[in-house]
Amino acid sequence: GQSLEQPSEVTAVEGAIVQINCTYQTSGFYGLSWYQQHDGGAPTFLSYNALDGLEETGRFSSFLSRSDSYGYLLLQELQMKDSASYFCAVSSGYSTLTFGKGTMLLVSP
């Protein structure tokens, strides 16, 4: 089966940089995704990595190391609106898009 580990909570201040780590175990790995979910809202897609390395999209970047079964989401220039839950998810051959338990990010002024 699949399993993903990510921290349950991270706190930071506005303007700072924060990194949310994700380690995974799965068979038939295709890629690692990140989703953001605000309270009461739907998960929304942030990024996808299929190959090793860093993908940058504006203030958000995502990294993958397939050999280490590890990835992270990097959020820069934090804003209050970034307070949300962040989920890593693996795409695999057997059951695509399996989510981790999520990391709650709290951004304070």
Add this chain to the structure above:
Amino acid sequence: EAGVVQSPRYKIIEKKQPVAFWCNPISGHNTLYWYRQNLGQGPELLIRYENEEAVDDSQLPKDRFSAERLKGVDSTLKIQPAELGDSAVYLCASSPETMNTEAFFGQGTRLTVV
């Protein structure tokens, strides 16, 4: 372009009663997922469809849950009978391809079983 539409948004039922959720995916999306999300947890896959075929229902509690996707478009998820532990948000998502790189989620149905 309209997103994934789910109804109802909220549902309160008594235990042992049946309940059904409906999902209309984004037009042209072949892959459809049903997830269940408990408070403070990540979405857990219940079933995945490729067009009208259920290709992964290994985590669907088949004694009480059923799903269908007629004509490979809309989908319904049913629980009969509901139990207290079924209280959760039921999320529907769709993706344009089989090995998706991005899934689009609906707003979900928040089910409360009393």
